[in-house]
Amino acid sequence: MTEATDEKDSVRWEREGELAVVTLTDPDRSNAQTPAMWRRLAAIGRELPGDVRVVLLRAEGRNFSAGLDRAAFTPEGIPGERPFLELARLDDAELDAAIGEFQEAFTWWRRPDVVSVAAVRGAAVGAGFQLALGCDVRVCAEDARFAMRETTLGLVPDLAGTKPLVDAVGRSRALEMCLTGRWVSAEEAARVGLAAVVVPGAELDAAARELCAALLAAPRDAVVETKALLDGAGARSYDEQRAAERAAQARRLRDLAGLGE
Structure with missing residues (x-):
């Protein structure tokens, strides 16, 4: 019987005070x-201590992530795992639950009490692109390039990447990127809002850590309130957003004055 791949062989995480560093560790x-x-990855999200404020996602090697291992779609599948095409035999509830379990690895990065930063070099394809999109902010090396290849393979992007992609670049550009599966360069990523900053490859780790340090410098409660304001802005009208700002600021003023609950 073939043994399953050890999850810890492909990902590790380390805590550095209020910073957690998650590293993809299968560069070969x-x-x-x-x-x-x-x-x-999902387990790391559950294990993360409550006082961690910032999470840095990075990868060893030349590429951030080449996406899903294509062996998943062969009859043999990935050793120790169910071949993906067998998922089609599940009933609706079972198939929905299976995909939902996969999505868990991609969703916790945007939870309200942390800010997540992806440091991207080389290729981020398909699931790799969606993992980078799962983070709040992306810092890219000059050689970073993104591609959403699922639709060209007869599938759809289903790992929670479609909403952050539309939020970042708009519906029209997101549609074009997904349907063509083309490469998006680091320069374009910065221009259209996918990347917050682009730096030479040798400076990527330092730039990402510098950003993490800046995020940690602001008071936690103010960061949480500001993130919530921005996350909800798209669903609110102008007047509703103004009201949300007033309520958030009232909480902050009362907290700073020692009058909070």
Whole structure:
């Protein structure tokens, strides 16, 4: 019997005070993703201590992530895992639950009590692109390039990446990127809002850590309130957003005055 891949062989995480650093650690395979990796990433989200404020996602090697291991779609599948095409035999509820379990690895990065930063170099393809999109902010090396290849393979992007992509670049550009599967360069990513900053490759880790330090410099409660304001802005009218700002500021003023609950 073939053994499953050890989740911890492909991902590790370390705590540095209020910063958590999550690293994809399979550079020989361009950090190709598997359900085992997704289980490990989801577990890290559950294990994260409550006083961690910022999470840095990075990858070893030349590429951030080449996306899903294509062996998942072969009859043999990934050792120790169910071949993906067998998922089609599940009933609706089981199939929905299976995909929902996969998505868990991609969703916790945007939870309200943390700010997440992805440091991207080389290729971020498909699931790799969606993992980077799962983070609040992306810092890119000059050689970073993104591609959403699922639709060209007869699938759809289903790992929670479609909403952040539309939020970042707009519906029309997101549609064009997904349907063509083309490469998006780091320069274009910065221009259209996918990347907050682009730096030479040798400076990527330092730039990402510098940003993390800046995020940690602001008071936590103010960061949480500001993130909530911005996250909800798209669903609110102008007047509703003004009201949300007033309510958030009232909480902050009372907290600073020692009058909070």
